[in-house]
Amino acid sequence: MVRLYVNGEEKTASGDKKLMAYLREDLRLISVKDGCSEGACGACTVLVDGKPVKACVQKLEKFEGKHIVTVEGLSELERETYVYAFGVMGAVQCGFCIPGMVMAGKALLDVNPSPTGEEVKRALRGNICRCTGYVKIEKAILLAAEILRENRTPERGRFTARMSEEMPRVDVREKVLGTGEYVDDVVLPGMIYAKALRTAHPRARINRIDLSRALEHPDVVKILTAEDVPHRKMGHLKKDWDVMIAEGETTRYIGDALALVATNHRETLDEVIALIGVDYTVYEPITDPRKAMEANAPLIHETGNILSHEKLVRGDADRVIAESKYKVTRSYSTPFQDHAFLDQECAIALPDGEEGLLLYTASQSIYDEQREICSMLALPPDRVRNVSKLVGGAFGGKEDMSVQHHAALMAWHTKKPVKVRFSRQESLNYHTKRHAMEMEFTTACDEEGNLTAMKAFIVSDTGAYASLGGPVIQRACTHAAGPYNYQTIDIEGFAVYTNNVVGGAFRGFGVTQSCFAIENNINELAKLAGFSPWDFRYKNAIRPGQVLPNGQIADPSTAMAECLEAVKDFYDSHPYAGLACGLKNSGLGIGVVDTGRCLVSIERGKAHIRTSAACVGQGMATVCTQIFCETTGIDPALVLQETPDTSRTPNSGTSTASRQTVITGEATKRAAEKLREDLDRGFTLADLEGREYFGEFSPETDPMGSDKKNPVSHVSYSYSAQVVALDETGRLEAVKAAFDIGTVVNPMSAEGQAEGGIVMGLGYALTEDIRLKDGIPRAKFGTLGLFRATDVPEIEVEFVHGEGKIPFAYGAKGIGELSCIPSAPACSIAYERLDGRLRTRLPLEDTFYKPAKK
DSSP states (O other): OEEEEETTEEEEEOTTSBHHHIIIIISOOTTSOOSOSSSSSOTTEEEETTEEEETTTSBGGGGTTOEEEOGGGSOHHHHHHHHHHHHHTTOOSSOTTHHHHHHHHHHHHHHOSSOOHHHHHHHTTTOOOSSSOSHHHHHHHHHHHHHHHHTOOOOOOOOOOOTTOOOOOTTHHHHHTTOSOBGGGOOOTTOEEEEEEEOSSSSEEEEEEEOHHHHTSTTEEEEEOGGGOSSOEEOSSSOOEESSOOTTOBOOSTTOEEEEEEESSGGGHHHHHHTOEEEEEEOOOOOOHHHHTSTTSOOSSTTOSEEEEEEEEESOHHHHHHHSSEEEEEEEEEOOBOOOOSSOOEEEEEEETTTEEEEEEOSSOHHHHHHHHHHHHTOOGGGEEEEEOBOOOOTTTTSSOSSHHHHHHHHHHHOSOEEEEOOHHHHHHHSOBBOEEEEEEEEEEOTTSOEEEEEEEEEEEEETSOTTHHHHHHHHHHTTTOSBSOOEEEEEEEEEEOSSSOBOOOTTTTHHHHHHHHHHHHHHHHHHHTOOHHHHHHHHBOOTTSBOTTSOBOOTTOOHHHHHHHHHHHHHTOTTEEEEEEEEEESSOTTOOOOEEEEEEEETTEEEEEOOOOOSSSOHHHHHHHHHHHHHOOOGGGEEEOOOBTTTSOOOOOSOTTOHHHHHHHHHHHHHHHHHHHHHTTOOTTTTTTOEEEEEEOOOOOOTTOOSSSOOOOSEEEEEEEEEEEOTTSOEEEEEEEEEOBSOSOHHHHHHHHHHHHHHHHHHHHTOOOOEETTEEOOOGGGSOOOOGGGOOEEEEEEEOOSSOOSSGGGBOOOTTGGGSSHHHHHHHHHHHHHSOOOOBSSOSSSSSSOOOO
């Protein structure tokens, strides 16, 4: 037995358990988060005798006699200080990393109460944040230091929660103190644990699955195979993803499940899985999408290896390019990228009544989950209830089924509560990635530097299953010409099945890839035509009333030119600076029904805002609160944002496509307007007890291939110009970014979104790469190349506005995806200015961050 002290209390425990497991499972100190279990992310940081230690690595026997402090053990002054500082500085997004950041900050402030910014960066070096870009976390720790030095109690500010007010997010306290529940924090009586046996080979025939030895294990509850699944095909849009692969069938990627094991104890799952025998006939995997497109290629799906083919043609691009004075043709390559959200995939399912199921999940849409689980089990929607816990980051990576369906399946069979959770390595190996793409772009202009036409050919590796591969290649194509004023395009895109890990939704949704190509081409074309990169872009930037390359007329809110104006001085003052522009749609668009819904109910004197819009870190609850309070004038202390729950909150659609601020924001405004009418009649909230107000918004857009002269592809677009500046060694020096996102709901929160997106884009450009060998990822979390606090340059964000506004959600537009889109081309262009070399492959080679191999 080991004796140790936790938050001042003496404890004794067996020494063979990891410290993190003991704190979380035995003491239920859930502020200690498990983000990687390999000592790489810092989410489990605690203090041991005053020093920061990652609790996931070492066993308890190493802590004999040690004093351990978690967030739960902070003094009252410290708790209130960190809640205040992280709130007013906008340092919280998904929140999963924050308790670890707080403990790393405390470790510094305990020995250095007046740190510099650089000292704070170094103190956070062992902690990863995927959301914020670190900037606001560093400012929060500096503010906390000031408050603690002065030994003063932070004053709680009063906020009206009106539009454009920099109020702290409504979920700050529970995320800073670690009291908010993520799915893995939940423990239920009688809960069992489940895990899938995955194929050992990306492409192999399953001849036989032998469960006999595994079933003899004393801790086994049940083992399921494909025969136990009522409907075996799932999929976000196209139902082509197998719940499990049956005997006699062929696997498609390394993540295919062959059997689902349930045990009484999580620790025995791997023992049981190791006892399952599988006889394979192994085939060579198809990992190159170009080879998969060949006529004689083996079929990955019976329908063929082409998931989606898109063709966008306006005018005669070949003729216009041939007649143009200047033209550039280049090929580009972008890699897979892992989302690397810190909260790994986890779900709990349990019986609900006699014939129903209740699920606790953390995804981008509880209704998408409900639909897919109902389909798998052949159940009506009223038999499956989904409730969202806190979502510890997503970035598009929590749109598909990962563990939810397996939890539901096992709970349905066993009638017991079941938890299924990916380890960090399982998440890396099995879940979706940013699509790798190969692209050829031709861009042309006339003698005066006016863009005339472009042509593009894009091949996207969608991996083994469809996921969102069809819409991703659409967006890559529809945005491929950039935010410029020319109308002759010829763009062709293919999404191709391979035996690689599945390509899914990822922040930018295909636009990040095609932007890398078009912006590098634009830069080369500017040089040929004798223009500076800034002048060329400014000359051609789309302006209100002009026609975008896809035919849509730019609305009065368009401020692409203003974005360029905002970064000009910064660009001109840095000799090794790269400039790139980008645009991103808000909403699903292209004729797809896209509905936001909000139900406001008056309960016990408070207004409950009820939407299923998932907060994945972007602060959707705060957005809805500010739109609601702007509309009604109600004190935010009387407003409660409910957790997404299919039994309480209406279907507000998926948190994807930068849609929620506009679509569900407008629905919230419409519900609030109905309440406002009653308030204007003199009623109080007490008078309106029990009343409900419903708002719905579904903008009309035109489908792909519309024969309209000027189709409306999307309800709105946001725009950005980014400048990345290097020093003479090629190291990042500073970034200046300007954004047109219409009315900024919460400038502090939006700035944090921008900073986080920029840092993610810098990582995509310079360091991140998840390499696959024969279809199998070869990476660990600590080797992904994620930026840490010490890697981040100075970032300046500016918001600009056009002359008009879109007529929805008080003119607000999305920023979540846009912020990371121009970063990679801005980096590559900066390096070209530094050494004269055009780099066309990501991550960029022969740089300060990836030196040339000798």
